[in-house]
Amino acid sequence: MNKRVFLLFAVAVLSVGTLLANGQQEASFPQKDLTAICPWSAGGGTDTILRALAKETEPFLGQGITVTNKTGGGGAVGHGAGISADADGYTVTMVTFEILSLPPQGLVPFTYADYDFLMRVNMDPAALTVPADAPYNTVEEFVDYAKAHPGEINVGHSGPGSVWQIAGGVLAQKAGIEVKFVPYDGAAPAVSALVGQHIEAVTVSPAEVQGQVEAGTLKILGVMSSERVEIFPDVPTMQEEGLDVVFGTWRALAVPKGTPESVQNTLSVAFKAGMNSTNFREFAKNTGLGLAYMPGQDFEAELSTASTDVNQVMKNLGLAK
Amino acid sequence: MNFELLLQGFANILFGKALIMVFLGVIGGILVGSLPGLTATMGIALLVPFTFGLPINESMGMLLGIFSGAIFGGSISAILIRTPGTPAAAATLLDGYPMAKRGEAGRALSMSVFASFIGGFTGALIMSFLAPQISKVALKFGAAEYFALAFFGLSIIISVSGNSIIKGIIAGLFGLLISTIGFDPISGFPRFTFGQMDLFEGPAFIPTLIGLFAFSEVFKGVETIVEKQQVVSKLTRFLPEWKDIKASWIDILKSSILGTFIGSIPGAGSDIAAFVGYSEAKRRSKTPEKFGTGMIEGVAAAESANNACTGGAMIPMLSLGVPGDAVTAVLLGAFVIQGLQPGPLLYRDHIDVVYNVFAAMMIANIVMFIVGALGVRIFAKVITINRNILIPAIFVLSVVGSFSMRNSMFDVGVALFFGVVGYFLNRFNFPASPILLALILGPMAESNLRRALVISDGSPLVLVTRPISVALLVLGVLSLVSSIIKQRKSQKASV
Incomplete structure (x- = not known):
């Protein structure tokens, strides 16, 4: 055998070997436990959902999933850690709405495009909520009142630059009203300030006001979704009330850009099965979580328009540079 | 109050698997609480997914057990190694650690168990009987009242300053400055972050505490590590001595009631309650200057207040569906995933x-008392370990503790930085407690003052036209003035 033939042969063997090895590796992904990064602290909404979903998905992956809370920087730390992880599928991140609102503030060196999305998990619209004894019963009456009393309505939200402030901003912009925004440290304190009548309205998710609305202390005037929400079928959408506002928060699963496609597929199938499990569905129903599965690629297309919109509203609110 | 239902509740917890769950919860809680870096909130958050399949009695029994156990557990490391296991125990170390150093770790720990039990049980009783009424008052707290409460808390800076008022104020202002690092709470502008993402929310609280108190003590200990030192600590009893109870029972009762009420205000947690209880005990004392040098009343007041806070924090959660603090926010979630909306x-x-829930809370406190009292002997042994083994061990524990809060190496750096700061502060006789107070109350004061001004269109009158706010501000000013006068007097006396 001369040298050239030998080399050719060697290359052929090696490449078949590599292919086989690759194939083997992909076929048997995952071979060890996975890590799921939660950019928000233990016990919060995102953490609870991720832990419930991880627990239900484990049987479909055949490996354990450890949820790690990488918190700080208003979500920036966890989202950044999810991007800089190895693109081998062993680190999955629960990405939240803030991936759209952090970049316009000039605070982080990454965007949603640094992720490959596996799926959207849920979507919860903002709901315009006021005390039950407020002098307005519909969105229209609220808008009329706000026009007659410019700058007098205090709208509480969950923090500067948060999804619920942007929701309120979108609403005010579309309705052409002037309101004052009062930031709280999270949605719960904003809701308790509303119950105590220290402010006049909040724009947070329906689930976050559910208890108070059912108890009769608060009322929801409208929700910012395209269809009515399951937990409040009697509450009209903003569109029904003549305001074209669709806005809310979402949570999605993603892996770093460049993760092998077959690995992404394995993960997508497993997590989708976890989402469809009876236990997770019951969990979602009890917590008022609006499950809204959307395949990764469709969701990425939606994000590209959403990110321009968020950028624009944040500029109008004076939040973006 | 329906006593038949309450008895039924006791029966449900005592004669079922729930009692075992309470025991497991309490033991787990004490462990979680005593390890720096693992807090009550984390312990409960990690277990909530596993309670999904359990009946509500058992899941609540376990979670409330962890809650009570962890808040007490935090005092163990605060007393023994000057590191609060949870933020709630921050005030406990002020007198607990000096006692341990004197060889009285057992005395401090048994008082901590006793005071925690009385506080926790009082909180549970008040919760059971008065929750709907108290929650109505708690709702009256708007931004102005929160600011006034924080101001009242900050007014004790001078009384925890030790010998030099000026040094105390400098330390307090340093703490306030640190607490401004990170996103502006109203405009969202990042302050003093130098573009570091990890600083967007300011230096994390637990690593900062670990640095200021544990690392600084380790560095100090290194200076003398070659000398063989051992603290002799004798312990022959489970319960505090009668004279200690006699000296502090008024403080315990007062702190229990104060703690419950502070807990019931959403957003004010057990760390704040402990400090308010502590300063109240100090104000009442005939020898306030001895606080901070190992007064049993200091441990008693802080521990009864922070455990009373557990019952208090349950009040708005149960009766309004609004969590009273971070732990009850997680507990609220545990109810909701069972399909129950508090x-x-x-x-x-x-x-x-x-x-x-009422029954489980009372039983959890009784179980905590039993487990705690039996455990005191074991815990107290830690202090008898030779210093040249103990100090490296504390060092390792502190590194792990500061890392585990957010799984972040940056936080270990934060802890080391504050360790060096704490060491030099100590060297030059600056007190560390005003920094601690400022770190806990500074953010609360700032965000609420500014929130109140946003709502009032910039008019500061909002602070003085609301009765609760005015009352708290006046109390704050009185406490400032009286502590300055006391300080002057004691200085004159000593000259």
């Missing part, structure tokens, strides 16, 4: 569940 509706539709 709030007025829970009282109307599931009153049996409400009474089971």
